[in-house]
Amino acid sequence: MSENEKLAEKTVSREDVNAYFDNRADSIYDFRDEGTDEFSVNEGLTEDIVRQISEEKHDPEWMLEFRLKSLKLYNELEMPQWGSPIDGLNMDNIVTYVRPKTKMKGSWDEVPEEIKQTFDRLGIPKAEHEFLAGVGAQYDSELVYHNLQDDVAKKGVVYSDMESALNGPYADMVKEYFMTLVPPTNHKFAALHGAVWSGGSFVYVPKGVKVDVPLQSYFRLNAKGAGQFEHTLIIVDEGADLHFIEGCSAPKWNVANLHAGCVELFVKKNARLRYSTIENWAKNMYNLNTKRAIVEEGGRMEWVSGSFGSHVSYLYPTTILKGNDSDCEYTGITFSGLGQNLDTGCRMVHIGENTSSLVTAKSLVKDGGIGTFRSSVEVKTSAKGAKASVDCDSLMLDDISRSDTIPAMDIRTADCDVGHEAKIGRISDEAVFYLMSRGISESEARAMIVSGFANPISKELPLEYAAEMNNLIKLEMEGSTS
């Protein structure tokens, strides 16, 4: 038994966790649809299943080969041993492909009613109408809706599902970039992704094009015991600018679900990409996701990340600052509650000269939840004049939860400026009394202090998403077992 497990055993019993799951809906995201699937493969992972998925998806020949090679790698690679325990995940029970009973549509009116209702409840069509330039909506293994505003499309911006991209005019570009940044050899779940991936989005922003309003892909996993393996490939060409938002949620099941998506981001010379995520997977989810960006000269990568859901997460967005004067900013928050073990962090690799990276991470733990933040800053010999700063701030909401910060640094040049700061604190009773003395109730006062703590992250999000994040924090605060 690992240290983490021992601690979890000691502080919160399995019965507590079960009772909690039985008695309370996880969140407003916890609702299930029945009979929305049309086809699914059998549980488990075999060559037959991989071939079946490939055929279903009309893969080009090279992709079938890619999948089979990845499967071979998957079978050879070891399970990761260093992070949160994932013993509860048995691949023999995971259904890797579930096709919803609809083809992808360009109009919400054509999406089957029960699936459309789900996205209505998640607010996607409304958000699209009000402040997005394009939307992709994935339901289980396939996109059910994809649309890009005409004026953005006219600028040459491509935003489509991965399958269309593989067989369309950008097929060569997809082949050139697909899983080159996160190769299947990277780790066991990257190999799994290479074998069974389905869905996701392809975005290409041509040279010099600035997309003023964000694009959003939303991933909804409805099927029990299923896995979601969407692939997001974004190429922002020289001097171009894009904000991409990723949202994810799922209803809660009493068996393990798996998310092993992959995000590959290519930021070319002087381009800028902001990638924002609000993740609220159900608390039976194993979220083993891999995200990487590579930034060319003068380019800028911005990550904004809110992780609230899942049972276990492994999530460490990596940025490779390859070009001179490229930079990256990571701003993230993780909220680990009862029965949650969220292992998150980020990795910055400085290769180019005068590259800079800035990490601001916040962690909240409550009700026996475990939050671990790992940061890795690597400054190569070539990265003269590099600047890197990591600032990690944790707030413990009770005495039975756990928050760890694990920084790593590998510095290969003396000509750089690297800093690290970590703080762990609690909500001060005096501050609660102060707010209460102005008429604010105790629970509201605590929620306000926690929202304030999260504010450096929420202020980086578009207003509507910041409101959603505050709402999630409030729900988590109300869900207290104490």
Add this chain to the structure above:
Amino acid sequence: MSQKLLEVKDLSVDIESGRILHDVSLTINPGETHVLMGPNGTGKSTLGNALMGNPVYTVAGGKIFFDGEDITDWSADKRANAGMFMSFQNPLEVPGLSLESFIRNSIRQKTGKPIKIIQFKKQLEETMKLLDMDPSYAGRDLNVGFSGGEKKKAEILQMLMLAPKLAILDETDSGLDVDAVRTVSKGINEYMQRTEGALLIVTHNANILEALKVDHTHVMVHGRIVKEGGPEIIKQIGDKGFEQFA
């Protein structure tokens, strides 16, 4: 004045390490200005905090009545919404919560109604001007990086915006320069004129009192009220200190 606003009856208060207040009694009527004076560490702030409902202080005996109700067991938020207010000696810093949104939330709690934003903003702006506060402070994180003087002004700002029936000012003048004391006094006068609110001013020196009309003075030494009277006592203390009462 027919009805008593605050009535403290034989109040004894403990903290973990022992008893701080012994059988304290005092009565404040609507609109009156009371001063509680005494040397440092004598229990003045304890009384303010116990009246406001700070859970660190335990009522070991006696009762507190406010507006005719026994509030001895009420939580701080309930007391505040009934019309009590305390200006803190050391206002706390809350990162990520702006001064403006804090005040807006407090008013909403009190009235139970949504705020009329334009009206609220106008009132906030005017009140900040009265207190010589830079308008940018409204958007800043509550008390974070505020100087001592700005923190105290922010407290008075909250008092004026919330318009309580009784405001307890706990050492509001401590650590302020002459100009800041003058501004804070201006704010207190405004509160008295605007709302006809009552005041309990807790202090160990008389500077802040010069510009105010005081009705009653209470002197506390070693956790007991040892002397009561009118404004003339303030002068006696100024001349001879607290030793005469010990």
